[in-house]
Amino acid sequence: MSIHDKTVPASTKEEKREISLQRAFVLKNKIKNYMQQKNLILTGFDLSENFQTKKSLILKYFKASENDWQDWHWQVAHRIDNINALKALINFPQEIYDEIKRIENTFRWAISPYYLCLIDEHNPLDPIKMQSIPTILEAAHSGIKDPMAEEYTSPAPCITRRYPDRLIINVTNQCAMYCRHCQRRRNIGETDNQAATDDIKAALDYIRANPEIRDVLITGGDALLLNDNMIDWILTELDSIPHVEIKRLGTRTLVTMPQRITDDLCTILKKHTPIYLNTQFNHPHEITPSSKKAADKLVAAGVILGNQSVLLKGINDDPNIIKKLNQELLKIRIRPYYLFHAKAVEGTLHFVTSIDKGLEIMKYLRGYTSGLAIPSYIVNAPNGYGKIPLLPQYIMNKKDGKLHLRTWEDRIIEYET
Ligand code: SF4
Known part of the structure; x- marks a missing residue:
């Protein structure tokens, strides 16, 4: 990190444009990694095939209709909250059901049919599964009940x-x-x-x-x-x-x-x-x-x-x-x-x-x-x-009435106070 000079004013329109192009090139490079990753991170819009397959299975299991599905009272009344129903709807390895059994008497679980459809059971680190399915990790005897009193x-x-x-x-x-x-x-x-x-x-x-x-x-x-x-x-x-x-x-x-x-x-x-x-x-x-x-x-x-x-x-x-x-x-x-x-x-x-x-x-x-x-x-x-x-640290220090501030790119600039 260094203290950067003020931008040198360019004298001609062409020089200014050239500086702008160089800056745009630098900025474009800064987002390159995210541009590559972004499309690999899927949203629920990309996963609708899995959703529809599970939804059909759930409707069949509960002998329910599309109207039922759209009714929030039906969703609440048909929350999946027991291992038999979960087994019928999701094909997890047996140890997952065993872990649920060990936890469910301590911490309640229940999942709306809608949210269950978002689970990808083939991914052991599926973010929806991790938020909704109990695991043995919940049995750790530490932590506090009411941290905010x-x-x-x-x-x-x-x-x-x-x-x-x-x-x-x-x-x-x-x-x-x-x-x-x-x-x-x-x-x-x-x-x-x-x-x-x-x-x-x-x-x-x-x-x-x-x-x-x-x-x-x-x-x-x-x-x-x-x-x-x-x-x-x-x-x-x-x-x-x-x-x-x-x-x-x-x-x-x-x-x-x-x-x-x-x-x-x-x-x-x-x-x-x-x-x-x-x-x-x-x-x-x-x-x-x-x-x-x-x-x-x-x-x-x-x-x-x-x-x-x-x-x-x-x-x-x-x-x-x-x-x-x-x-x-x-x-x-x-x-x-x-x-x-x-x-x-x-x-x-x-x-x-x-x-x-x-x-x-x-x-x-x-x-x-x-x-x-x-x-x-x-x-x-x-x-x-x-x-x-x-927040990350943006004020680096204060010297002779001047603040040294850090920009998002880690440039250190002087700022008169
Ligand atoms: S995080 Fe919110 S929605 Fe989820 S169980 Fe707690 S209170 Fe309910």
């Missing part, structure tokens, strides 16, 4: 409050699929439980009584596992509170059960603008024609979409995969928002990467792709002290 940041029923002007209402512990890396797995329990209406009313009363709360995130579990009437009621109540400026929804259904994004739901959401919805795509294989259709419907209803990936070892801890994921998300109008560093939650330690890996990925994004495709890399502080954004 959510139980100590709940001033009213259903509420988590970690910041001055915003809070969370946890409305259900139910999800379309129980992710193996779930950071809230202690809440998943053995059965699906929706928050009691009286508890939600108490949460709304707390928000009403605290005028500094301007932003409310409804989540769980998965907020969109509530039925339409309940969602409409909560949003209506929030709209009646003058100081609530925006509502947010936390849901992974765009990834795990896009059938949930119905016309009726979109009609409800449209009434309660402004709504921001954050979802969790972790790998390009999850971006499918169905998830695009769900995103299109939400955008048409005026909902603003963001993505909160979790950095997961063996699944997406690769700069090219994260770059492709974020670029593909932008194509379906979902803005990358956060890249969460996985916490040391009990049963999920095998997914935890190093912070250095996260920083390496962030360094590879900045400058190499548009800022829109770059999420904030976040470590959640223990004890509910909130999010800490992490």
